[in-house]
Amino acid sequence: MAAPVAFFALFFAYPVAAIVGRGLKADGAWQFGRIGAVLSRPDILDVLWFTTWQALASTVLTLLIALPGAYVFARFDFPGKQLLRAVVTVPFVLPTVVVGTAFLALLGRGGFLDELWGVRLDTTVWAILLAHVFFNYAVVVRTVGGLWAQLDPRQEEAARVLGAGRLAAWRRVTLPALAPAVAAAALMVFLFTFTSFGVVQILGGPAYSTLEVEIYRQTAQLLDLPTAAVLTLVQFAAVGGILAVHAWTVRRRETALRLVDPAQTARPPRGAGQRALLGGVLLTVLLLILLPLGVLVERSLDTSGGYGFDFYRALQSADANGSTFLVPPLDAIGNSLRYALVATLIALVIGGLAAAALTRRAGRLVRGFDALLMLPLGVSAVTVGFGFLITLDEPPLDLRTSWILVPLAQALVGVPFVVRTMLPVLRAVDERLREAAAVLGASPLRAWREVDLPLVRRAVLVAAGFAFAVSLGEFGATVFIARPDNPTLPVAVARLLGRSGELNYGQAMALSTILMLVCAVSLLLLERIRTDRSGEF
Amino acid sequence: MNTTTKYAATALAAALGVTVLAGCGGSDDQASDDTGAGSKTVTLVSHDSFNASDAALKAFTKETGYKVKVLKSGDAGAALNQEILTKGSPRGDVFFGADNTLLSRALDNGLFTPYEAKGLDRVAADTQLDAEKHRVTPVDTGDVCVNYDKKYFADRKLDPPKTFDDLLKPAYKNLLVTENAATSSPGLGFLLGTVATQGETGYQDYWKKLKENGVKVVDGWEQAYNEEFSGSAGGRKAKADRPLVVSYASSPPVEVLYADPQPTEAPTGVATGTCFRQIEFAGLLDGAKNEAGGKALLDFLISKQFQEDMPLNMFVNPVVEDAELPELFTKFGATVDKPATVAPEKIAKNREQWVQSWSSLVVK
Numbered sequence: 001m002a003a004p005v006a007f008f009a010l011f012f013a014y015p016v017a018a019i020v021g022r023g024l025k026a027d028g029a030w031q032f033g034r035i036g037a038v039l040s041r042p043d044i045l046d047v048l049w050f051t052t053w054q055a056l057a058s059t060v061l062t063l064l065i066a067l068p069g070a071y072v073f074a075r076f077d078f079p080g081k082q083l084l085r086a087v088v089t090v091p092f093v094l095p096t097v098v099v100g101t102a103f104l105a106l107l108g109r110g111g112f113l114d115e116l117w118g119v120r121l122d123t124t125v126w127a128i129l130l131a132h133v134f135f136n137y138a139v140v141v142r143t144v145g146g147l148w149a150q151l152d153p154r155q156e157e158a159a160r161v162l163g164a165g166r167l168a169a170w171r172r173v174t175l176p177a178l179a180p181a182v183a184a185a186a187l188m189v190f191l192f193t194f195t196s197f198g199v200v201q202i203l204g205g206p207a208y209s210t211l212e213v214e215i216y217r218q219t220a221q222l223l224d225l226p227t228a229a230v231l232t233l234v235q236f237a238a239v240g241g242i243l244a245v246h247a248w249t250v251r252r253r254e255t256a257l258r259l260v261d262p263a264q265t266a267r268p269p270r271g272a273g274q275r276a277l278l279g280g281v282l283l284t285v286l287l288l289i290l291l292p293l294g295v296l297v298e299r300s301l302d303t304s305g306g307y308g309f310d311f312y313r314a315l316q317s318a319d320a321n322g323s324t325f326l327v328p329p330l331d332a333i334g335n336s337l338r339y340a341l342v343a344t345l346i347a348l349v350i351g352g353l354a355a356a357a358l359t360r361r362a363g364r365l366v367r368g369f370d371a372l373l374m375l376p377l378g379v380s381a382v383t384v385g386f387g388f389l390i391t392l393d394e395p396p397l398d399l400r401t402s403w404i405l406v407p408l409a410q411a412l413v414g415v416p417f418v419v420r421t422m423l424p425v426l427r428a429v430d431e432r433l434r435e436a437a438a439v440l441g442a443s444p445l446r447a448w449r450e451v452d453l454p455l456v457r458r459a460v461l462v463a464a465g466f467a468f469a470v471s472l473g474e475f476g477a478t479v480f481i482a483r484p485d486n487p488t489l490p491v492a493v494a495r496l497l498g499r500s501g502e503l504n505y506g507q508a509m510a511l512s513t514i515l516m517l518v519c520a521v522s523l524l525l526l527e528r529i530r531t532d533r534s535g536e537f
Numbered sequence: 538m539n540t541t542t543k544y545a546a547t548a549l550a551a552a553l554g555v556t557v558l559a560g561c562g563g564s565d566d567q568a569s570d571d572t573g574a575g576s577k578t579v580t581l582v583s584h585d586s587f588n589a590s591d592a593a594l595k596a597f598t599k600e601t602g603y604k605v606k607v608l609k610s611g612d613a614g615a616a617l618n619q620e621i622l623t624k625g626s627p628r629g630d631v632f633f634g635a636d637n638t639l640l641s642r643a644l645d646n647g648l649f650t651p652y653e654a655k656g657l658d659r660v661a662a663d664t665q666l667d668a669e670k671h672r673v674t675p676v677d678t679g680d681v682c683v684n685y686d687k688k689y690f691a692d693r694k695l696d697p698p699k700t701f702d703d704l705l706k707p708a709y710k711n712l713l714v715t716e717n718a719a720t721s722s723p724g725l726g727f728l729l730g731t732v733a734t735q736g737e738t739g740y741q742d743y744w745k746k747l748k749e750n751g752v753k754v755v756d757g758w759e760q761a762y763n764e765e766f767s768g769s770a771g772g773r774k775a776k777a778d779r780p781l782v783v784s785y786a787s788s789p790p791v792e793v794l795y796a797d798p799q800p801t802e803a804p805t806g807v808a809t810g811t812c813f814r815q816i817e818f819a820g821l822l823d824g825a826k827n828e829a830g831g832k833a834l835l836d837f838l839i840s841k842q843f844q845e846d847m848p849l850n851m852f853v854n855p856v857v858e859d860a861e862l863p864e865l866f867t868k869f870g871a872t873v874d875k876p877a878t879v880a881p882e883k884i885a886k887n888r889e890q891w892v893q894s895w896s897s898l899v900v901k
Contacts, residue, residue: 101763202757206719219618221614299774310797390622502795
């Protein structure tokens with residue numbers, strides 16, 4: 001418990017408090033009057049309104065589109081399932097720069113829809129909503145699907161035997177068990193879309209601005225710290241409110257579940273209805289996820305002399321007439337993987353400890369901490385980044401130019417995922433199993449290893465996958481850690497896109513494709529890990 | 538709980554072990570990196586667009602014994618604001634990248650220690666905006682101008698626009714794409730160009746007319762240039778339909794440089810009557826740990842070698858008179874004789890208000 005608390009205090013609470021304090025203090029006195037002044041500005045109110053409704057719309061749309069997907073991935077067996085599960089997670093980790101470009105190519109002028117029906121959706125809210133679904137599809141599929149796969153179908157069958165109709169059985173048995181996971185997924189999607197930055201900026205054009213975009217503008221561009229501080233507090237309040245509601249629903253619903261091995265619950269689809277459902281989900285994935293990714297691949301191969309790998313070849317040299325980089329862009333892959341590995345480890349340790357502590361203890365204080373862990377998701381990278389700048393500037397903690405800051409900042413975003421993924425499963429482990437083990441003479445450690453670990457191992461892997469993927473595509477924090485000799489993949493892509501000329505554009509697309517493949521392969525490996533039950537750590 | 542703690546300690550130790558290993562894998566010079574007085578490292582803080590060739594940096598090291606470490610942090614505005622936040626305890630010794638639109642903000646915040654760089658007499662006088670106190674040294678200039686797609690206008694036998702006033706003509710309806718002046722540096726440059734040429738009251742009227750003539754505003758330069766502008770490589774691929782874009786006078790040479798195979802003529806041209814001059818400055822940071830190294834670096838930034846190295850690395854123009862432009866620039870670039878300018882203190886005073894009224898006129 002102490003480690004996660006210390007970690008969050010030092011790398012999150014203190015920097016954020018410092019930067020907000022600087023905005024709200026003048027001559028040593030708190031200026032709370034500024035809050036009212038900022039919140040009565042019509043342009044700020046517009047931003048708040050737009051942020052809220054687009055996040056709600058995005059969340060509803062994502063749930064509608066992704067829940068059937070979660071069911072299919074949990075309950076059906078079909079060829080290529082693991083690959084597809086990895087592929088749908090790829091969007092989640094792509095830098096928004098890349099996604100924006102892909103969506104413009106699809107929805108913009110001369111894009112896919114334009115060619116077919118003459119429809120253009122760029123600079124409309126629809127483009128933003130669709131991109132949000134694209135990003136968050138995996139969140140729902142993995143969080144809900146992960147649990148759904150482990151629910152024992154025989155419980156529902158038992159209800160049917162006892163005379164319940166198909167719908168009633170589902171509503172009484174499966175739905176209550178799933179509810180915490182659905183709530184967790186919905187909450188995450190809402191948080192992400194509420195704090196959406198790149199998507200809104202690129203696809204919405206300058207007419208749409210979310211709270212996050214506004215905080216960035218006020219802080220980084222205008223250095224209007226008072227306004228930024230007020231907006232940060234508003235975002236805090238909103239995120240805190242969401243988390244409180246979420247905690248309440250979860251507490252009402254959390255019961256000990258009988259979890260089984262997911263391998264037992266998936267079957268090949270039977271009958272026309274199930275096949276149609278599978279087909280529908282596959283079509284959705286194709287249109288919504290594979291198509292935008294495909295556009296990137298197509299553009300990375302589309303050289304002036306026909307299709308070829310020229311852009312990929314150009315990535316190997318640091319100096320393709322004029323040095324955009326001190327190192328070959330390909331080195332960025334190694335950097336990214338290194339950072340992601342370290343960030344994942346930090347996130348797993350901190351998140352795992354926190355989740356374990358939260359399972360063992362219940363109390364007002366602990367519940368508060370549970371919500372606190374989620375706060376980094378609701379605070380903009382620029383606030384944290386600028387907070388680092390003014391707080392971590394004294395030895396021994398002058399980390400402002402140190403590489404460790406990157407994985408630390410990434411882990412901050414990764415920890416909530418680890419906690420969210422592990423907590424429902426950990427809490428659902430039946431206490432009596434542990435007691436039985438203890439009665440039979442197992443030490444607490446042995447009981448944990450024999451009882452908890454096999455049940456949560458999958459959750460740990462999913463959590464690790466998420467944390468890893470999040471750090472791979474993370475862009476916000478990496479921008480603040482200014483080390484041009486060690487660019488990460490997203491930073492390298494952004495740099496290439498920031499230059500004119502065919503070769504740069506092509507290289508950016510090629511690097512995005514590589515990033516996609518690296519993510520897909522990493523996620524696929526995680527999918528495949530099946531540790532032996534008696535195996536040690 | 539006890540056992541959990543034990544487990545945690547093991548895991549934490551393992552994680553830290555890997556962390557250290559990963560650190561060794563990187564080209565990490567933290568351990569030997571004792572920046573300070575008498576140190577052999579000088580740190581340059583800049584924005585993302587800063588670039589220098591390896592050869593130039595090595596030459597500096599050979600000449601002075603100082604190794605240059607470069608830190609980049611975001612776009613020009615964000616990088617400067619981070620310096621203002623960390624004033625007095627800077628991350629480096631020299632800051633490069635405060636341009637004339639941001640200069641007053643930097644000077645008013647007292648970021649820099651005055652230093653008169655060696656060889657300042659060779660630097661063009663009209664770029665020396667702090668000639669009294671030498672808090673900053675001019676390093677390069679660049680012009681924000683409307684670029685046009687040569688093929689589009691040739692195909693239609695239409696003359697491309699040359700001036701701000703031309704852009705209002707019905708012949709160019711729905712052809713121009715520009716960037717958000719609130720968030721993009723060329724976007725702001727173009728807005729300031731209209732303020733300089735149309736007057737501080739006339740510019741609003743100008744933008745109203747420009748909006749009626751179908752100007753499109755997108756958020757940043759990347760999107761405007763690579764997605765909306767039909768003359769760029771990215772735009773051609775995206776079947777872009779706007780043959781006019783707000784970019785830089787140096788964009789056509791870049792378009793040639795990165796084309797494969799290289800064309801004999803640039804695919805894009807510059808409307809030389811629509812330009813706004815940006816001047817970038819560098820200065821010795823107040824509280825720099827390595828002042829001597831910082832001063833040597835400032836001297837180097839206006840040396841002939843660095844000034845000639847700059848154009849192909851940052852696509853900007855040198856400020857010293859004896860620096861020769863590379864052939865790429867003389868052959869494909871445009872010379873801008875009378876760029877629009879606005880005094881830095883005037884920009885500092887009115888910038889917010891100009892951008893605000895621009896936003897409400899054009900974006901909302």
